Amino acid sequence: MMKKLIFPILLLLHIFANAQDTLPDRKQIKWFLPDHLKLQFAGNIGFLSGGPGYISRNRTLETDLLFGYLPQKFGGDALVTITAKTTYSPWRIHLKNNYNIAPFSFGAYLSYTFGTQFDTKWPSYYPIGYYWWATSFRPGLYMGGKVGKDVVIKNRRRGFECYYELGTYDLLLISYVQNTKYLKPSDIVNLSFGVKFGF
């Protein structure tokens, strides 16, 4: 399964790398080229997940498409996910030596896990509404922060960032809301880390 994922990721990297070499003002010519790549650890979208993303002109809103993988060894089951994710970081504090901090970010994601045991539309042998949630799609929320550094590589300024996120998802959230005596917020919150390479 890992092999299947590596090829598309390498292909993407290759396309981006070439695009950068040949087109300094690539965004003006090919608007659809991504602005950055992210690599994330944990966060309920894979043991590791990674993929391209875009950032708004004012650098506050990022949208990413992440391909995630959880090996059987670490997760008890090998699971492949695709995740769309949007992060809003309203404030950025610039420090010396090209460092910057975005102290607060928040966002939402929607992940899809592949597998015949997961359903998007329940089979016809269930009455309508028998189970109200899809098991393949999982929406989630998170908040976090990040530190970044701008570095100049090949005469171009690129942003490099490390971020953390504390998140949860719909099924855990509803479990908590209905059981505030037994469950603590920490029972439904999980931590993730990631890095971002700007182009």
Place this chain on the structure above:
Amino acid sequence: MPRSLRYIILLLVAGISVSCEGIFQYNPNQIILNDDEKNLNRKNIERIQKLPLTDTVRFILMGDTQRFYDEASDFVKSANNQRNIAFVLHAGDISDFGLTQEFRWVNEIMQKLKYPYVTVIGNHDLVANGPAAFGRMYGDLDYSFEYGDNKFIFIDTNSREYAFNGAVPDLEWLQSELASNTSGKNAIVVAHVPPFNGDFDKNLESRYAGILAADPNVKFTLYGHEHGYRDGFIYNDGVDYYVTTTVGERGYMIVTTWKGGYKVERVAY
């Protein structure tokens, strides 16, 4: 990144990963268990079979803890105040979404019981990665054990989850379990979906009820699923069907059984 910041982050990561087990999650459907969360039915049966033998066995039938953690905690308090209870039977729907996290929460609650508990699988436990999670955490979906004058038989009756394929419940297995009860112990069949419920395979209903009725050792049989109490000789064949309510409704049953007799009480808490 300044060196000091790097150290702080490293320390933070190390600290968090040591102090908060499970702080990193990789997928809602991951099946990550501690060793003491595996093969619980087998371990708890061993505990039950070490209990001193008595002529009369008293146990609790409860179930459908699905997303009722507050109520399940209160159940444990109520159950621990009962006297002469040998063990607790969980009639299924341990989880609501088939998530390992839910099974772990319920087990954490049930660990606070003074008694061992064993489970039978419910339809919600068969959703998503639920079957694998149940299998690793509790064990086989169909199983049995003997204690004193009783043989407890647990069977997966969640036919709808298998698209009513005709193989669930496994009637051949049920028949062989009853047939191997040669010493004539009370045969107590425990399942999640009762045969008269729409989630039980209609094509197997009469054969299932017939198998129970044909065995003189089967006096009564126990279920959950319906989120309400029910009892009666549903098929007028001498077998008493008991359905317990969900802990969400703050109720459970206490079953007392002895050679040749039984008694069932309802408890509200």
